[in-house]
Amino acid sequence: MFSKIVLCLLISTSSFASYEAAEKHYGAGTISLSGYRKIIIDLVEGGYYFSAIPWMKDLLVKNDRALDSDMEAAFDKMLYVTGVKPFESLPEEILSRSRSGNIKYILAKRLLKKGKPDAALEQLNSVDSDHPSYAFIANLKATIQASLGNNKEADSQFRDCMRISETRANSTNSNLQKEQLLLNSDYCLAGLGRVQFAAKNYQQAELNYLDIKKTSFVWPEILFEEAWTSYYQKNYNRTLGKLVSYKAPVFDFIFKPETEVLKSLTYLKMCLYNDASKTADEFYEKFLNPSRDLRSFLNSRGKDYGYYFNLMSDFEVEKPLPLPILSSLLNSIRKDGAYIEMKGALHLALAEYNRLRKRGESSLRSNMLRNLKVVIGEYKTVLGAYTRAGLVSKYAELYSAFQGMSFIKLEILALKKEKLYKSDTALGAGKRGDVKYIERNDKQYFWNFNGEFWADELGDYVFALRSEC
Secondary structure (H helix, E strand, O other): OOOOOOOOOOOOOOOOOOHHHHHHHHOOOOOOHHHHHHHHHHHHHOOOOOOOHHHHHHHHHHOOOOOOHHHHHHHHHHHHHHOOHHHOOOOHHHHOOOOOHHHHHHHHHHHHHOOOHHHHHHHHHOOOOOOOOHHHHHHHHHHHHHHOOOHHHHHHHHHHHHHHHHHHHHHOOOHHHHHHHHHHHHHHHHHHHHHHHHOOOHHHHHHHHHOOOOOOOOHHHHHHHHHHHHHHOOOHHHHHHHHHHHHOHHHOOOOOOHHHHHHHHHHHHOOOHHHHHHHHHHHHHHHHHHHHHHHHHHHHHOOOHHHHHHHHHHHHOOOOOOOOHHHHHHHHHHOOHHHHHHHHHHHHHHHHHHHHHOOOOOHHHHHHHHHHHHHHHHHHHHHHHHHHHHHHHHHHHHHHHHHHHHHHHHHHHHHHHHHHHHOOOOOOOOOOEOHHHOOOOOOOOOOOOOOOOOHHHOOOOOOOEOOOO
């Protein structure tokens, strides 16, 4: 449920290039580990981050000692640009040698996936609070504490994350770094709300969610969580109002079938059985056959990551797709923060390749171009794998939504029958809505909804239906 955090912070390269120094160290190409160390440092200083990735991996594998401080600094600088993804496949025993805070972050994620949260925390706790990436590390620490049910510690870590992110955002001259830090702060604020939600402190969770600005990349996802918060407070009209915002054209990249399940469930809680039934029927009509087609499509393509990379590339240049449903699914995936990070890294690697081609012929240049081809291929594979995983995840969401809708449909039939026996009043009869059914405070005003969506109103809609229970 917790969102992934982007560690790729692009910093300015040195004003001077060290390519010539790297050429001198490289010579004919027969060099020692210490020679690789010098070349990597030179290339990082010169802004050739992606070319140095294969040599950095090789150095980490062959070197059985911890990296010295200069090498660690160069490694961290490389990671700010390339992201941590290229190094995630290295064995744990290799990663554990590094003192790099970013590598400790990678190792912690690996350990967490293996069901070792305490070991993951041990890695993260060994990173100093003055580390450049500590704001992101604090986020992961808080996320792990929340998953363990340590709400008090998670609350403290999320607040630390917000404080550090905002302080460093105000002190950086890099616009991209500032954006990433402020985004991280929003993720931590959302995490704070989730901790309160998990503790069933719904009012406080709602207040935390409301502090997230509508301009934030995080907000569209949080809107759904706000709807659940209203639901558990039995403020069903506000739940329906939150959900209707997803119909706005600006949210065309959101694919979240659970919104329809929650909508139908909310109508059910208000004993508006016809509305609940209509929502469920429309969901089945819209998604039943497309979901079956999606399953067949995924099974037919297996794990051909190259195909999925090309599929997304075709979508981005508006080429025809094999299935209509893929349009909304791929649009949702490409707006994901992790996907944007990896795609940005690929573009930077391609730019580095084009820059390197303009240099004169040399043994170093030839091997760097070979390195870049490997790295670019790896990024494409990772993007293809991420696209496929996203599609599989979306299918799983659809499957889960159908299960929820099936339960709701059965519940509707039983409750309709019960109400019919107990009342002579026709179902759905009488006045449907009135402002007196709206719960509001002094800062909330009435404004009739005429079918048009305005950016400053999104997330603030509320229905005025009378419960028929």
